[in-house]
Amino acid sequence: MALIVQKYGGTSVGSIEKIRAVAERVIETSIQGNQMVIVLSAMAGQTDGLIKLANDITEDPDSRELDVLVSTGEQISVALFAMAVKTMGYDARSLLGFQVAIHTDHLFGKARIHDIETDRIIRNLDQGRIVTVAGFQGLDDHGDITTLGRGGSDTTAVALAAALKADVCEIFTDVNGVYTTDPNICPRAKKMDFISYEEMLEMASLGAKVLEIRSVEFAKKFDVPIHVRSTFTNERGTMVVAETKDMEKVAVSGVAYNKNEARVTIRKVPDQPGIASRIFDPVFRAGIVVDMIVQNTSQDGLTDLTFTVLKTDFYKTMKLVSDIAAEIGAERVLGDEDIAKVSIIGVGMRTHAGVAKTMFATLAKENINIMMISTSEIKISCLIEEKYTELAVRVLHKAFGLDDEKEKAS
Amino acid sequence: MALIVQKYGGTSVGSIEKIRAVAERVIETSIQGNQMVIVLSAMAGQTDGLIKLANDITEDPDSRELDVLVSTGEQISVALFAMAVKTMGYDARSLLGFQVAIHTDHLFGKARIHDIETDRIIRNLDQGRIVTVAGFQGLDDHGDITTLGRGGSDTTAVALAAALKADVCEIFTDVNGVYTTDPNICPRAKKMDFISYEEMLEMASLGAKVLEIRSVEFAKKFDVPIHVRSTFTNERGTMVVAETKDMEKVAVSGVAYNKNEARVTIRKVPDQPGIASRIFDPVFRAGIVVDMIVQNTSQDGLTDLTFTVLKTDFYKTMKLVSDIAAEIGAERVLGDEDIAKVSIIGVGMRTHAGVAKTMFATLAKENINIMMISTSEIKISCLIEEKYTELAVRVLHKAFGLDDEKEKAS
Numbered sequence: 001m002a003l004i005v006q007k008y009g010g011t012s013v014g015s016i017e018k019i020r021a022v023a024e025r026v027i028e029t030s031i032q033g034n035q036m037v038i039v040l041s042a043m044a045g046q047t048d049g050l051i052k053l054a055n056d057i058t059e060d061p062d063s064r065e066l067d068v069l070v071s072t073g074e075q076i077s078v079a080l081f082a083m084a085v086k087t088m089g090y091d092a093r094s095l096l097g098f099q100v101a102i103h104t105d106h107l108f109g110k111a112r113i114h115d116i117e118t119d120r121i122i123r124n125l126d127q128g129r130i131v132t133v134a135g136f137q138g139l140d141d142h143g144d145i146t147t148l149g150r151g152g153s154d155t156t157a158v159a160l161a162a163a164l165k166a167d168v169c170e171i172f173t174d175v176n177g178v179y180t181t182d183p184n185i186c187p188r189a190k191k192m193d194f195i196s197y198e199e200m201l202e203m204a205s206l207g208a209k210v211l212e213i214r215s216v217e218f219a220k221k222f223d224v225p226i227h228v229r230s231t232f233t234n235e236r237g238t239m240v241v242a243e244t245k246d247m248e249k250v251a252v253s254g255v256a257y258n259k260n261e262a263r264v265t266i267r268k269v270p271d272q273p274g275i276a277s278r279i280f281d282p283v284f285r286a287g288i289v290v291d292m293i294v295q296n297t298s299q300d301g302l303t304d305l306t307f308t309v310l311k312t313d314f315y316k317t318m319k320l321v322s323d324i325a326a327e328i329g330a331e332r333v334l335g336d337e338d339i340a341k342v343s344i345i346g347v348g349m350r351t352h353a354g355v356a357k358t359m360f361a362t363l364a365k366e367n368i369n370i371m372m373i374s375t376s377e378i379k380i381s382c383l384i385e386e387k388y389t390e391l392a393v394r395v396l397h398k399a400f401g402l403d404d405e406k407e408k409a410s
Numbered sequence: 411m412a413l414i415v416q417k418y419g420g421t422s423v424g425s426i427e428k429i430r431a432v433a434e435r436v437i438e439t440s441i442q443g444n445q446m447v448i449v450l451s452a453m454a455g456q457t458d459g460l461i462k463l464a465n466d467i468t469e470d471p472d473s474r475e476l477d478v479l480v481s482t483g484e485q486i487s488v489a490l491f492a493m494a495v496k497t498m499g500y501d502a503r504s505l506l507g508f509q510v511a512i513h514t515d516h517l518f519g520k521a522r523i524h525d526i527e528t529d530r531i532i533r534n535l536d537q538g539r540i541v542t543v544a545g546f547q548g549l550d551d552h553g554d555i556t557t558l559g560r561g562g563s564d565t566t567a568v569a570l571a572a573a574l575k576a577d578v579c580e581i582f583t584d585v586n587g588v589y590t591t592d593p594n595i596c597p598r599a600k601k602m603d604f605i606s607y608e609e610m611l612e613m614a615s616l617g618a619k620v621l622e623i624r625s626v627e628f629a630k631k632f633d634v635p636i637h638v639r640s641t642f643t644n645e646r647g648t649m650v651v652a653e654t655k656d657m658e659k660v661a662v663s664g665v666a667y668n669k670n671e672a673r674v675t676i677r678k679v680p681d682q683p684g685i686a687s688r689i690f691d692p693v694f695r696a697g698i699v700v701d702m703i704v705q706n707t708s709q710d711g712l713t714d715l716t717f718t719v720l721k722t723d724f725y726k727t728m729k730l731v732s733d734i735a736a737e738i739g740a741e742r743v744l745g746d747e748d749i750a751k752v753s754i755i756g757v758g759m760r761t762h763a764g765v766a767k768t769m770f771a772t773l774a775k776e777n778i779n780i781m782m783i784s785t786s787e788i789k790i791s792c793l794i795e796e797k798y799t800e801l802a803v804r805v806l807h808k809a810f811g812l813d814d815e816k817e818k819a820s
Contacts, residue, residue, distance in 0.1 A: 016466040050486070056426040057490055058497040065496070068504050069489035072482035074458070080467055081477035086475070087468040094478050099509060099553055122552075141510055143530075 002167040003125070004029065006041040007157035009253055011154025012231040013077050013176055014044035022172075022231070023084040026130060026202065029088065035125045038132040039157040040081055063108035067137075067147045069099065071097070073098070074134035074153070081132050094128040094223050095120065097137035097145065102156065103175065104138035104146045112147035113218075116163035133160060151212030155224045158215040162222035170227045177237030179230050180402040181255040185390045187404040191403055192253065193236070196243040197256060199253050201381045206256035206308065216240065243347050250350035252400035255393050258341045259386060261291060262314040265306040265370070268331035271298035279305065282320050288313045292341070292374045292383065302331075306372060308383065311337060316330060339371065340389040343381040344396055356380055357401075362399040368392055412577040414439065417449040417545065420581055422641040424485050430583075432641070433494035436540060445535045447574065448542040449567040450491055451484025464779070465604070473518035477547075477557045484544035491542050495704070507529065507547035509557065512566065514548035515530070521548055521556035523565065523628075526573035533666040543570060555724045561622030567626040570633035572746060581621060582636045583765045587612065587638050587647030588620050590812040591665040595800045598813040602663065603646070606653040608662050612755045621716040626650065628788045653757050661762035662810035665803050668751045671701060672724040673781070674731055675716040680768035681708035688738060688797035689715065692730050698723045700795065702751070714740075714752035716782060718793065721747060749781065753791040754806055763802035766790055772809040778802055804810065 004028065013019050016026035022038075030036045038099070050070045054061040060132035061069075085092035100120060104111035124131045135153025138146045154171060176191055178200065183189040191404050195203070197220035204213045210228055219240065221227050229237030247253070269275060283290060294308040309317045318335050325333045349355050359380055363370060368391070372383035384392055397403060418437065423429050432448075440446045460480045464471040471479075479565045488504035495502035510530060514521035545563025548556045558565050564581060571579035586601055588610065592600040605613070607630035614623045620638055629636050629650060638645030657663070679685060686705070693700060703717040719727045728745050737745050759765050769790055772781060778801070782793035792800055807813060 016463070019467070053426070053486070053490060054493060057429070057493045060497075061493045062496045065489045065492045065504055068506070069486060070494075072485050075482050076463070076479060076486075079475045080463060082475045083464060083467045083471045083477075086472045087470075094475055096478070096555075145506075 001033050001035065003035045003037070003164060003166055005039065005157050005161040005164065005166045006170045007038045007153055008041065008172045008231060009153065009174075010041040010044040010047070011130050011396075012172055013040055013081065019077070019080050020084050022273075023081060027085060027088060027090050027291045030130055036130045037121060037125070037160055037166070038081065038130065039135045039153055039160060040074060040077040040132060041153040042070075042077055042133050042394060046073040046076065059245070064144060065370060067108045067145050071134070071145050071147055074136050078132045078134045078187070085132075086131050090130060091128055092132060093124045094132050094134070095124075096134045098139040100133060102138040102159070104140055104148070104304070106140045106142070106144070106146070108144075108146055110149040111140065112214075113138060113148070113159045118163050121164065147269060148214075151215070154212040154215035155218055156217045158222075158224050158226065161224045162215060162218065164330075166224070168225050168227050170229060170233040171215075171230060173210060174231065175210060176230045176233065176235055178240070178254075180253065181393055182257070183399050186255075186394050186397050188397065190402060190404040192238050194239050194241060194244075194247065195253060196247055196347050197240060198243065198378055199345050199347055202343070202376070203254055203256050206343045206345070206379075206381070213239070227402055235243040248348045248351050249347040250346060251343045251355050252346040252402065253348070254345045255396045255400070255402065256343045257389050258343075258344060259389060260311050260341065261341060262311045262335065262337040262384065263308050263309040263339050264314075264317055265304060265334040266321060266325050266330050266332075266334075267304055267334065269301040269305050270329055271301050271303040275328065279321065279324055282324060283309075283317060286316060286320060288317055292372055292381065294372050294374070308339070308341070308372070312369050338386045339383055340386045340392075341381050341383050342392045343379055343391065344395065344400060346372075347377045347378050349378050349380075358399055359396065362395050363392060366391055366395055411443050411445065411806070412520065413445045413566050413574060414578055414580060415447045415449065415571040415574065415576045416582060417563055417572060418451065418641060419584075420451040420454040420457070421493075421571055421584055423450055426490070429453075429490050429492050429737060430488070433491060437495060437498060437667070440540055444637070446541065447531060447535070447538045447570055447576070448491065448509065449563055450484060450485055450544050450546045451563040452480075456483040456486065457732050459635045474554060475629065477518045477555050481547040481555050481557055483668045484546050486738045487543045488544045495542075500540060501538055502542060503534045504542050504544070505534075506544045508549040512569070512624070513547040514550055514558070516550045516552070516554070516556070518554075518556055519557040521550065522624075523548060523558070526569055528573050531570075531574065531657070535561055559626075561625070564622040564625035565628055566640050566695060567630045568632075568634050568636065570646065571634045572628065576634070578635050578637050580639060581625075582639060582641040584621060584641065585620060586640045586643065588643055588650070588664075590663065591803055593805050596665075596804050596807050598807065600812065600814040601650050604649050604651060604654075604657065605663060606657055606746070607650060608728065608788055609755050610650045612753070613664055613666050615755050616668050616751070616789075616791070621650070635816070644659050645778040658758045658761050659757040660758040661765050661813065662754045664755050664805045665810070665812065666753045666755060667799050667803050668753075669799060670721050671718040671749065671751060672721045672745065672747040673716060673718050673746040673749050673793065674727055675714060675725075675746075676731060676735050676740050676742075677714055677744065678712040678741055679715050679735075681711050681713040685738065686715070689734055693727060696726060696730060702791065704782050704784075718751070718782070722815060729774075748796045749793055750796045750797065750802075751791050751793050752802045752806065753789055754810060755789045757788050759788050759790075766802055768809055769806065770778060772805050773802060776801060776805055
């Protein structure tokens with residue numbers, strides 16, 4: 001008998017029919033002799049509808065009350081799911097964040113889980129019940145409802161799996177698993193059978209939308225195996241697990257891309273101590289997240305500083321930085337929104353030499369200019385012109401031997 | 411400085427605009443130096459929408475999960491209201507049933523309040539906040555969400571007022587107060603300034619829809635003055651209070667009617683000990699509520715038994731009773747749906763003689779036949795043909811001196 005935590009997202013429970021289908025699927029696994037804890041998101045569209053109600057009141061709703069409001073979405077899902085299971089003749093029980101209890105910090109809208117009580121869940125499981133837990137929500141130590149932020153139900157599921165020492169945490173979604181790259185732009189992308197937590201983290205932070213980053217961090221920290229699989233088939237998906245020796249045999253596991261960033265360059269900055277902090281302090285203070293930063297060695301006491309931010313923060317950043325550039329006597333500020341970041345990822349990079357060389361040569365061969373480079377232990381990212389994104393992904397995917405050799409239906 | 415509990419119903423908070431209007435009204439009373447606790451129902455239509463979702467899953471949804479589901483309606487109202495108040499520059503805080511906490515028994519869908527903790531509300535009031543509490547919901551001692559049944563928000567408000575020793579509990583609704591009778595059928599109906607708990611209970615149980623019966627019982631038990639008033643004007647409404655000497659000066663305070671009942675008569679029942687329980691046991695066991703019961707003295711060992719039930723239970727009752735009638739050898743069963751009950755109510759009846767005589771004479775003068783009579787200490791009800799209802803109400807209203815003498819715009 002295994003203890004399985006499953007999470008179903010908003011599209012998987014997006015209608016009464018779909019909730020019924022999930023109930024059937026869960027019961028099937030349950031009667032094979034497994035204990036089941038089911039984490040649900042709000043029905044697709046519900047959270048946006050609730051946020052719209054709040055925005056009809058005010059552009060800037062109180063964050064505590066917004067959490068009270070949006071947490072009703074998951075409450076509705078678990079109640080309907082438990083009803084569906086009971087109607088099919090099996091026992092079920094819904095539990096909300098405060099009932100479990102899932103303890104978090106006080107950061108409304110983006111709370112972090114501190115710890116999870118397991119007594120009530122275990123008691124219900126021992127009584128033969130299918131337990132369904134509202135995702136995305138918790139309780140802080142003032143007794144206030146908190147939410148974990150977008151994608152928070154993934155985190156709820158993984159955290160529950162860790163606390164319950166579950167055998168596996170299955171994340172059901174509308175894709176079959178994690179692919180070597182986006183199948184929409186590279187038809188030869190392959191579903192991976194396994195991927196390490198570290199690689200998954202890089203993939204997620206680079207724009208792959210399969211799993212929420214924090215849930216992967218949680219899984220890594222507590223060594224919870226995650227099975228990413230499709231709601232609509234019974235196929236095996238991708239296991240996200242701790243790194244194994246086998247994984248290092250492959251230099252590159254996947255290719256990712258991100259078109260959501262924009263580039264800001266400050267030309268001819270006087271190269272003095274403290275200049276970087278003078279530039280970035282107001283940017284950070286405005287809550288803008290900076291991704292890549294490159295500073296060239298200086299020439300004649302002047303240097304160029306380039307960095308990337310999310311496209312949504314681009315105009316705000318340009319305004320802030322232009323003011324500072326004038327103050328510090330830099331020559332000028334340039335901005336570019338037509339850029340993309342392509343990245344190769346793999347724990348095998350640590351032991352395989354020449355990975356960077358292959359990446360640069362492959363892009364060069366297609367006349368794709370590299371504007372910026374940033375590396376981590378298991379990742380190399382290059383900033384390129386946006387129009388080359390798809391081409392770059394395809395040639396890199398092939399160059400690192402990731403292409404699926406099986407013929408596919410077009 | 412007064413402590414005021416206010417309750418607004420579903421139509422009063424039925425849209426974002428209305429929630430804003432309620433917030434403005436509450437702030438106005440607050441800045442006059444009052445501490446405010448605001449109980450809200452779900453936005454009009456929301457509860458029915460949630461119940462429909464449940465019924466799309468199953469005709470007979472699990473009662474525990476149904477409470478988890480429908481309690482989201484009030485949760486949404488209080489969150490939006492608190493946001494609205496904060497946007498207007500005043501401090502507010504929403505509290506759900508489990509946060510207050512409002513402790514109830516385990517009867518999902520019709521739970522009764524056991525006790526209410528007041529610490530958290532008082533702490534928030536002392537910090538200068540307007541506190542808004544989700545109506546209709548509580549928490550049982552298993553930590554499960556319960557609801558109090560339809561109209562339960564009235565009960566929440568009165569129970570909170572009792573627990574907090576509030577100066578007054580104001581119930582805001584879409585009418586101006588409690589009238590001597592239904593103004594829709596008697597244009598000379600007057601708004602009462604005061605009514606006793608006992609009279610209000612009779613009025614409510616006889617079909618006046620202003621207040622939920624259980625909330626009046628609660629108010630009576632804990633001597634909480636209720637002010638029934640309109641959401642849409644600033645006029646004084648009706649105070650529901652303990653009986654005073656003054657109230658007894660008036661023999662009859664109001665006239666009520668109820669068209670929702672049907673009559674069942676069993677002819678020639680063998681008059682033996684135990685026969686009534688043999689007839690009513692299966693009726694009660696089927697959850698059917700019996701209102702008036704009349705049994706005539708027997709003749710030749712046979713008696714007639716007549717009683718009334720809700721129209722919605724009529725066919726079920728006829729079927730049950732027909733089976734029993736055959737078993738016990740009664741002659742036959744008659745049913746009549748075209749009946750109505752008119753009642754006069756007043757604590758003054760206790761001290762005024764001849765009230766019944768006036769009632770019967772008034773109806774007789776209009777040739778209205780009385781089919782059944784039932785009395786309590788402060789009420790006389792007569793069953794009549796349904797078509798005479800409006801006429802009966804108007805002549806009784808006039809006969810007991812209740813007509814408003816002021817000329818009204820038609």
